[in-house]
Amino acid sequence: MPYVLLLLFLILMVMVVLNIKIVPQATVFVVERMGAYQATWETGVHFTIPFVDRVAKKVSLKEQVVDFNPQPVITKDNVTMQIDTVVFYQITDAKLFAYGVERPIAAIEHLTATTLRNIIGELELDNTLTSRDVINTKITATLDVATDKWGIKVNRVELKNIIPPREIQDAMERQMKAEREKRESVLRAEGEKRSQILVAEGEKESAILRAEAVREQKIREAQGEAEAIMMVQKALADSIKLLNEANPSSAVLTIKSLEAFQKAADGKATKIIIPSEIQSLAGLATSFKEVMTEPQAVELEGNKPSEM
Template sequence: MPFSFIVPLIWILLAILLIAFLASNIVIVPQAKAYIIERLGTYRGTWNTGLHFKVPLFERIVRRVTLKEQVVDFPPQPVITKDNVTMQIDTVVYFQITDPKLFTYGIESPMAAIENLTATTLRNIIGDLELDQTLTSRDIINTKMRAILDEATDAWGIKVNRVELKNIIPPAAIQESMEKQMKAERERREAILVAEGKKQSAILVAEGEKESTVLRAEASRLAKIKEAEGEAEALLTVQKALANSISLLNQAAPTEQVIKLKSLEAFTSVADGKATKIIIPSEIQSLAGLATSFKEVMVDPTQTQQK
């Protein structure tokens, strides 16, 4: 190959290498990230989201820091309560890096420092509480720990947002005692629920019987009212019929004999009652004799002869 062709090829290769070298120093910082830059071993600055160019050979990225909220679950720590009960407690810490520079240069191992600080703070707080208070005061313990850790880690560029006691594990003997207490409490609540159910059932039965009695009394009252109304209506009907018969009798202009005959019929109906003594007017007595004579005349003569 002629020398004249080799020289341009070398320049092309050098240009490609130069472009690749420069491109390797173009840095894009993604969202929720921050890069710590040093120049010749000295802090140069903090790169936030965007496009940046690193000076070759002089600048380097020391640490890539995430600005998102992070969660660290620390293993159980042995703590002793005020009444000398040893238990295991593990914690969960929610934190966020607010100052990447302090986080990088403030302390050597931030996570180890937070873990040790959490364990120390937890022992100090639990040491002032008895077992019962420890088991029932999670929110108070969480609040105190968050305040202490947030103040201590502020110099490291870290903000502690929340601290949670994940598990509180008392000794085995205490666990058995607690389980027995919980079982007794469940049984007591079940007994209360059963008694309450029986009480409500008895109340419902009594109310049902009461309503049934009221309904029966109301039905009896309405039946008596209906019966009285029926009797009154029947009596009114009889009175109307009697009045109509009297009106018709008056319209027919009855003779004295007809009136006396009606009177006799009335006294006949009276005689059918339970009266033991009846006083008959003289007019009706004579009419009764007339009726007897009329009856004898109407008797069959053959029957008379047979007698």
């Protein structure tokens, strides 16, 4: 009998342990009782009634991502392309998610493909390739409204890849290559232009520096000549001042006049205008010379032998 009681106690303990349910963070359990919806358990410890309650579904409340396979779509200008999408969704109502639709992820995939075909069918190829943000916004809005009754909120939809036909890809690659070559040629032309501008600016600066050097040289030469003239004039002024202070006699002035006339006569001028004062002095000098030389001439005549 004690063994039977012990066995029953162990069985009871196992059943109690098996019916203790711990709900982790960001997760809820959908519980059914006798096959009908009973409750939605949130984070914490819960107990089920053996053989009556069961956890029908464990639902994560975290944002989830599902990547769907590429879907064929046709543009307004009859170009068939492949587009694969990525859907970011989050479960907001576990009861609706459990009982609202069978295979909800598959339902979202089919709804995404249908919505994508409807949107792309109104756009041409060029608009499809350049309007990703518009397409993403439209698909997100449509899916969010449609999945509300399934307890799902679609946060956003992204077009992962847009794959046009091979011939269009080749044409796009050739166009991109041509544009790249054009940009490279433009960059080279701009570089050459910049180089020429730099060379021209360098030559201009060099010419300016040479002109400034010539100008500086001429200024220095002019300043040197001006200083030389000033020194000569100062020396002349000083000599005149000293001459005035010495109070020279008329004889000294006469001698200075003769010296000046001598320097003037030493030049290469073909015509010299002699002041009257210097002319009278010249005549005086000539008379003086004749007086000095006359006795010598008389003496020579006296010493001349007589003719026989």
